[in-house]
Amino acid sequence: MYGLTRLVLTDFRNYRSMHLTCDPRPVVLTGFNGAGKTNVLEAISFLSPGRGLRRAKLNEVTHRGEHEEQKKDFLRLWGVAGTLYSPQGTWDIGTALDVQDGKERRLVKIGGELLKSQNLLSDYIHVLWLTPQMDRLFQEGGTTRRRFLDRLVYSFDSAHASRVTRYEHYMRERGRLLKYGGTDSHWFEALEAKMSAEGVAICAARLQFIERLRQEKAWTLGIFPQAELALTGQMESWLMEYSALETEERFREALKSFRRQDRESGSASFGPHRSDFTATYREKNCEASFCSTGEQKALLISIVFATARLQSLQGTGVTLMLLDEIIAHLDEKRREALFEEILLLKIQAWMTGTDPELFKPFQKQVQHLRIENAMIYSAEN
Known part of the structure; x- marks a missing residue:
């Protein structure tokens, strides 16, 4: 079993x-609402690429004291550090806010070495999470679902995060060129060629992940529904019919032909940013968006745990699960199935809740901690 064996927060949210x-x-964190349970999970999520489980801006997570709230220009340099017990050995891992010349950036370190990109964290740690805000995933727009899917793909393809970052950068550059009336065809062609190469790679990685889940039959939570996953969009349709190179060519031609329309809309009409991720409740043959709220939550749990199981079998890096208030609305049988799966996976899951009694079936198999006013105490006795 692998996981975090030390966690240090400095000026992060309500933790000075x-x-x-x-x-x-596994770790259970209990306490009243507002005590700081979710903040601990968010801090851990910053040990992986991205903006954390709340998608907060860097300056939004800094600790502010009672009087410092009034100072709009006041900014503490927060930090999150820990020790990672992994298959490759024990590593010190950390991330922090840095400000130079008025510009904010995020620093990341492994073993004391500064990494060139936060995306390199995926080589060491994979963090999956479920929060109450995600319960409406299948009711919201495609952007949220794509982001959720990409987070799962990161667990198996550490280069995926970099591809998404580069693709979005090239797309913004093309958008600016269109907005300000750029006429240099060579500049457009260069950007669109890069968008096409990265875009096809992104779609291929997403499809490969979905296919792997299907083939590996990783759905083990018998009492939870199994999900049939799909990715829909023009890019995916092309990849099903043509080779990757042919799809790149079609994408480039589409971007070229839609320049005028994209100038007016301010966005690109084609690409992986237009794809949608869907799930179907397999046993009922019912699309998730038409399922009940409870069924949608159960589908989400099933998808995330299937991903965690595949990741544990792959055995690269450390997989952590952050489960915020996950059991509050589960019946007893589903709680027991969830606990059993966590223990079978031998993954360090960090779970929060307000009622310690709901975690009693775990007994001595987990670590019980209580949070009060940003202070953490052992609750095992």
């Missing part, structure tokens, strides 16, 4: 300073 040591077993 916090130091926690634990072992790789």
Whole structure:
């Protein structure tokens, strides 16, 4: 079993300073609402690429004292650090806010070495999470669902995060060129060629992940629904019919032919940013968006745990699960199935809740911690 064995927070959310040591077993955090349980999960999520489980801006997570709230220009340099017990050994891992010449950036370190990109964290740690805000995933727009899918893909393809970052950069550059009336065809062609190469690679990685879930039959939570996943869009249709190179060519031609329309709309008409991720409740043959709220939550749990199971079998890096208030609305049988799966996976899951009694079936198999006013205490006795 692998996981975090030390977590240190400095000026992060409601924690001026916090130091926690634990072992790789699952961790249960209980306490009243507002005590800081979710903030601990968010801090851990910053040890992976991206903006964390709340998608917060870097300056939004900094700790502000009672009087500092009034100072709009006041900004503490927050940090999150820990020790990662992994298959490759023990690593010190950390991330922090840095400000130079008025510009904010995020620093990341592994073993004391500064990494060139936060995306390189995916070589060491994979963080999956479920929060109450995600319960409406299948009711919201495609952007949220694509982001959710990409987070799952990161667990198996550490280069995926970099591809998405580069694609979005090239798309913004093309958009600016269109907006300001650029006429240099060579400049457009260069950007569109890069968009096409990255876009096809993004779609291929997403499709490969979905196919892998289907083939590996990783759905093990018997009492939870199994999900049939699909990715729909023009890019996916092309990849089903043509080779990757032919799809790139079609994408380039589409971008070229839609320049005038894209100038007016301010966006690109084609690309992986237009694809949609869908799930179907397999046993009922019912699309998730038409399922009940409880069924949608159960589908989400099933998808994330299937991903975690595949990741544990792959055995590269450390997989952590952050489960915020996940059991509050589950019946007893589903809670027991969830606990059993966490223990079978031998993955360090960090779970939060307000009612310690709901976690009693775990007994001594997990670490129980209580949070009060940004202070953490052992609750095992």
